[in-house]
Amino acid sequence: FRVLYDDAAIIYVNGIRVAASSSLPFDTQFDTFSAVTSNDNELSAYLSIPSGIIGAGDNVIAVEVHQADNTSSDISFDFELIPLLSIPYRDYFVIEGNELKAAKDFSELDLVPPFIFQVPVVAIDPFSGSIESLIPVYLNFADSDNDGLYDSVETDTGVFVSDQDTGTDPDNPDTDGDGWTDGAEVKLSTSPFDDGNMPKFRVQFRINDLNQFTVLFPVTAGNFYSIERSADLKSWQVLESDIEGDGEAIERNYPRSGAFRFYRVRSQ
Structure with a gap:
C-alpha cells in the first residue's frame, strides 16, 4: 500500500500499527503534532502489511493524520491498497541455470497480463550465511509482429498479427487510407477499417x-x-x-x- 498525506500519518490494520511517518514518535497520541511539515502531500514508498494481520472476513484499515501545529491551513490524505495474490511461483516458473522460464504456455496458466510475480532468490555466503530477496518478475502481452500492439488487441480488431492471420499487413499499416496507421487508431479507440472514423x-x-x-x-x-x-x-x-x-x-x-x-x- 501507499499513503498520500499532509503532514504525517499512521496506518493501523485491525487495530495494529503497521506503518507511520518518521516525523512521529512511536508513542504518538491522537493529539501529537508532526515534527515537520510535509511538502504539500507527501507520497510514501510502497509498504507491506505483515502476514497474519489480515484474516478471512472483514478487516479494518485506519489512517490517522497528524498536523505539524494547530494553525495549519490544510489537512489531507489518500490511500492506495494493492492486493498481492499469494500463489506458489513454482506452479508457473522453472529455473534453468540462471534463467527463469515459464512452466507452460501462458494460455494454459490462466494468467491475464500485465502480471507481477515476486520470486524469492537466496544468495549464500559461507561466512555471513544466506540472504533472501524478492525479485519482481513482470509479465506482459506478446507482440508477435513488433508493431507496438499486443496480439490480443490485434486479434480482437482483426488487425494483422502474423503472416498466418487474415487482416492488415504491417507493410501497409493504414488499411482504410485515412492517414492514421492501424496501430494509432486502435490505441485511440477509432476503427482502422473506416476512413470516416478518425482520431480527434x-x-x-x-x-x-x-x-x-x-x-x-x-x-x-x-x-x-x-x-x-x-x-x-x-x-x-x-x-x-x-x-x-x-x-x-x-x-x-x-x-x-x-x-x-x-x-x-x-x-x-
Missing part, C-alpha cells in the same frame, strides 16, 4: 501498471508538440518539447508527482 485531437491520461503517469495523444506528421505540467495552472514546467509528429500516436511515461496535478499538450 484529444489527450488521454492514465496511471499504468508500473504506477507511472502516462500521456497518450494523436499527432500530425510534420508538427511539433510539447508536454507540460503545473501545480497551480499558473506556472507551467516543460517536461519535453520539440516532439515531432509522425501521423501516429505519441505515448510518454513520467513518474507520478503529488505536487504536479495538471498536465497539458501544446502544438508548437
Whole structure:
C-alpha cells in the first residue's frame, strides 16, 4: 500500500500499527503534532502489511493524520491498497541455470497480463550465511509482429498479427487510407477499417501498471508538440518539447508527482 498525506500519518490494520511517518514518535497520541511539515502531500514508498494481520472476513484499515501545529491551513490524505495474490511461483516458473522460464504456455496458466510475480532468490555466503530477496518478475502481452500492439488487441480488431492471420499487413499499416496507421487508431479507440472514423485531437491520461503517469495523444506528421505540467495552472514546467509528429500516436511515461496535478499538450 501507499499513503498520500499532509503532514504525517499512521496506518493501523485491525487495530495494529503497521506503518507511520518518521516525523512521529512511536508513542504518538491522537493529539501529537508532526515534527515537520510535509511538502504539500507527501507520497510514501510502497509498504507491506505483515502476514497474519489480515484474516478471512472483514478487516479494518485506519489512517490517522497528524498536523505539524494547530494553525495549519490544510489537512489531507489518500490511500492506495494493492492486493498481492499469494500463489506458489513454482506452479508457473522453472529455473534453468540462471534463467527463469515459464512452466507452460501462458494460455494454459490462466494468467491475464500485465502480471507481477515476486520470486524469492537466496544468495549464500559461507561466512555471513544466506540472504533472501524478492525479485519482481513482470509479465506482459506478446507482440508477435513488433508493431507496438499486443496480439490480443490485434486479434480482437482483426488487425494483422502474423503472416498466418487474415487482416492488415504491417507493410501497409493504414488499411482504410485515412492517414492514421492501424496501430494509432486502435490505441485511440477509432476503427482502422473506416476512413470516416478518425482520431480527434484529444489527450488521454492514465496511471499504468508500473504506477507511472502516462500521456497518450494523436499527432500530425510534420508538427511539433510539447508536454507540460503545473501545480497551480499558473506556472507551467516543460517536461519535453520539440516532439515531432509522425501521423501516429505519441505515448510518454513520467513518474507520478503529488505536487504536479495538471498536465497539458501544446502544438508548437
